[in-house]
Amino acid sequence: MNQSFDYIELKIPAKPEFVSVMRLTLSGIANRMGFDYEEIEDLKIAISEACTNAVQHAYKNNDHGEVIVGFGLYGNRLEVMVADNGKSFDFLSARQGIGRYEENNEVEFLREGGLGLYLIESLMDEVRIHNNEGVTVFMIKYLDGERVERNAKKIST
Template identity: 60%
Template sequence: MKKACDYIEMKIPAMPEYIGVIRLTLSGIASRMGFTYDLIDDLKIAVSEAITNAVQHAYDEEEDGQILIGFSLYEDRLEVMVADSGASFNLEETLKEVGPYQDKSDIELMREGGLGLYLIESLMDEVKIHQSKGVTVFMTKFLEGEQVERDAEKIST
């Protein structure tokens, strides 16, 4: 019986100097799975943004917070979870402030954090954000061929 997926989990201090460690790990995982160089770059940018948001907003300066990163490796996709347990920001308020992105919007005027969320949603195939005791960001990236087939199935049904 075949496993549903392989799961790798890492926990880092909520400090910017550890983001590179996760980027290197992610690059190795995605490369091993067969992602293209461009898709690996997209993954690294999106995951870095999610971790940066946690580093900057989840914990008070006095707190020694941690960030949990989980990688679920499937045959057709990579799912990445970034979770913090800090007080963090109000998700609904942030999404209202950011509003829908429009091509004519001046990128300089986007609120802090808004660009990070926009990048994550633009670069990943699926993004889910859960807020409870902290914020958890679930990001999915499909292997290129699988994504094309999936989109074709959606259109034909």
Template identity: 65%
Template sequence: MSQPYDYIEMKIPAKPEYVGVIRLTASGIAGRMGFSYDEIEDLKIAVSEACTNAAQHAYKSQEKGEVSIGYSLYKDRLEIIVADRGTSFDLQELRKKIGPYDQEKESIEYMREGGLGLYLIETLMDEVEFHHNEGVTVLMTKYLEGEKVESGAKTISP
């Protein structure tokens, strides 16, 4: 794997009111890299969902905590890491609860806030990894040219 040509790291208090700072940072970095307006909006939503989840769920029993956000800038992609050292969660159990929105079963106006967080992250980013040991780490990747195509893959057209 190639080395990033720039790395930016921030730490914020685990409070929802600081998520806007992270959204602005992600927007600035992505704009500088050449992402489109729609891709920047997707990045902002995904990173804010990851930070909001960490702020709301990681440090339930503690007053203080922090969320670390790292941006690795490559020539072809942006990798964003959001990590906390708070309470972890059962990813498989959580995956059972997320999925496509079903209009027939639930009106969107009554969905609880943050209920689509992990689903949105996985939908809006090209690659997503969750690690949960001492806290939760979310690694999100967005490619400049859209979804990554496997290198050396055979083409369909002649």
């Protein structure tokens, strides 16, 4: 698998009014990558949920919290990482350290609104969560043709 990718990282103040900046940034990136209108809308909802929850979580103990959003642009997919600890990350290393969350894990910040985690999981192709020195949500959305091919390989093997 080709690991060549472009990487974009943004740091925003953990304030609700900056979530729209992430939505606009994501919209531009996804459009450039060739996602269709409905997929872009799904992506915007998922990132809004992750960022809103990160903003709420970052503000619990710190009035000056920050949210980092990293975008990995691959030929066949978009990978998005949202972290509320305010620290930049080595995208490849960070995503390897994020495992599948356990149902009994305390990921209350995504459950408080009731639909946050459900929405993110239903709109993205893969979701992983890491809860350590803050919460990191890692999401993948495949370009349409790639997802079909990937699912076909799973079924045929």
